[in-house]
């Protein structure tokens with residue numbers, strides 16, 4: 001069953017009455033409890049696709065097409081309806097978690113505020129949920145973490161807090177846009193493991209964005225390959241990695257293999 005259908009999505013950037021195509025006529029769907037991976041090189045339009053889906057682009061952009069969620073076209077929904085969907089139904093995890101936190105609030109205040117607003121709970125219950133969420137992320141010293149300000153935590157820890165918050169909102173869809181960009185190499189695996197765990201054990205569908213096919217292959221059921229704002233290729237993981245004859249897909253797969261071989265040679 002599909003939880004999200006994107007039909008003929010087109011995004012244009014308008015500046016001084018000049019139009020520039022950013023995304024051209026792309027269509028795809030996200031299946032229940034599955035992960036759609038979106039892979040493509042920098043500038044291929046991955047982030048823009050997700051921002052357009054969630055109505056996050058300003059008036060410099062013209063967005064056309066259909067984004068069907070729960071029988072409603074999100075692109076036609078009013079601001080209030082979109083805000084509800086964005087906070088609760090479809091939650092986005094950004095590249096750099098630092099930008100998602102208010103630097104003047106402790107993690108505890110931020111989490112309580114988020115839960116009070118989105119789950120309609122009291123502050124006291126908000127704190128309980130905050131503790132529960134960090135425990136779910138295997139953050140054992142959660143009382144220490146709750147007292148900290150964002151700049152006092154590493155990128156990896158902040159991202160795990162972010163994922164914990166997203167989980168407690170019990171969204172139907174989590175959109176993760178290159179979530180390991182600001183995480184140091186040692187913690188990339190930890191953060192990826194959390195996403196894989198969410199996918200396997202929670203009732204959530206996912207869109208996972210990365211420029212790295214290896215990362216996408218680890219977590220995705222279906223893969224969409226983007227190039228220059230259009231879909232270059234789209235299919236199951238098996239099809240994309242093993243069967244597709246698409247030139248750009250083969251280029252990504254071969255580049256990935258070459259990188260692994262080169263890396264292995266360093267250690268021999």
Ligand SMILES: Nc1ncnc2c1ncn2[C@@H]1O[C@H](COP(=O)(O)OP(=O)(O)OP(=O)(O)O)[C@@H](O)[C@H]1O
Nearest residue numbers: 013022040041042043044045046047048049178211
């Ligand atoms: N604020 C903006 N104003 C105008 N054009 C933009 C803006 N942000 C991105 N673009 C353009 O939109 C296109 C797609 O960008 P997008 O950020 O979606 O790429 P991406 O695949 O997510 O790349 P990355 O992996 O580097 O984040 C690019 O050509 C980019 O130059």
